[in-house]
């Protein structure tokens with residue numbers, strides 16, 4: 301994306317956000333759901349001074365250090381972020397399979413208790429901790445996923461003290477950009493600007509997208525989704541639905557995240573990727589996914605740095621859930637199961653105000669530590685998490 305395109309996008313995003321504000325505010329109808337502890341955010345103790353927003357990217361799918369920081373040409377943006385932030389080249393992983401290991405990144409618990417594939421976990425997630433402790437509205441906390449209903453399970457747990465009422469808004473890239481959605485656009489045309497008369501179309505779209513959503517998603521979330529759809533629709537008219545090929549699910553999740561960050565400036569924007577797992581069958585497709593995701597993460601970073609509100613108030617964390625085997629398989633792909641260092645350790649990056657700049661921390665840390673630091677940066681303590689603050693993160 302050119303600078304000019306990006307700039308136009310940001311300017312237009314501001315106009316759309318302003319329109320929402322004039323409609324009474326994003327998520328204004330949620331107050332009835334807010335916890336009633338009587339604490340105000342302003343008096344919340346702790347937190348990293350200056351950090352008001354966190355973008356937390358699970359670069360999942362199994363990504364080795366060898367193809368990331370071992371080959372900086374693949375990841376110019378992540379390398380630049382590390383040069384301005386902190387690189388952890390020895391992050392120990394929770395090798396529980398993709399689903400459990402990725403969930404552990406969000407729960408801070410590596411022994412994912414009672415986890416079945418495609419089910420919610422029992423340990424509270426970063427989203428729930430932040431919403432409950434900081435009394436955040438659902439509109440403050442988002443997760444965009446690369447695809448598949450399985451990944452919507454990361455948005456909240458079944459923990460009795462947390463759960464759905466503290467969950468994140470969830471956008472599935474393939475749910476929003478799904479076939480029905482595009483078919484409808486083809487049938488109704490692609491309006492440049494949404495008019496009142498197009499409300500009917502939006503209602504239809506909302507029903508279409510809603511079918512793919514978790515049954516627990518409440519009406520409020522559906523209303524939020526319809527507002528996002530308005531923006532996404534406009535994005536589609538600029539050709540962003542043309543993301544295809546290796547890594548397109550990840551690309552969509554990252555694009556939706558960038559739009560969210562520019563438009564709504566959430567407290568927490570989570571992203572779950574997965575396309576790197578094409579590595580089982582193709583090393584070259586896997587390398588391509590890494591390069592494309594680096595470029596898309598770079599777009600998010602640029603959006604943050606060019607936004608006067610976000611530039612000096614946003615922290616970004618990026619980490620894989622685990623690596624991959626040391627040696628190629630018989631298909632010239634890479635599996636994950638050999639117990640090698642390439643599998644058990646990954647490289648993660650943290651960037652933000654107050655964090656060290658250009659520091660490489662060679663100590664052992666854990667992938668479950670990242671969410672602990674993200675919570676800490678915003679002033680929350682994840683009660684049941686087993687990680688700890690990332691070592692030597694602060695300047």
Ligand SMILES: [Zn+2]
Nearest residue numbers: 362398577580
């Ligand atoms: Zn796999």
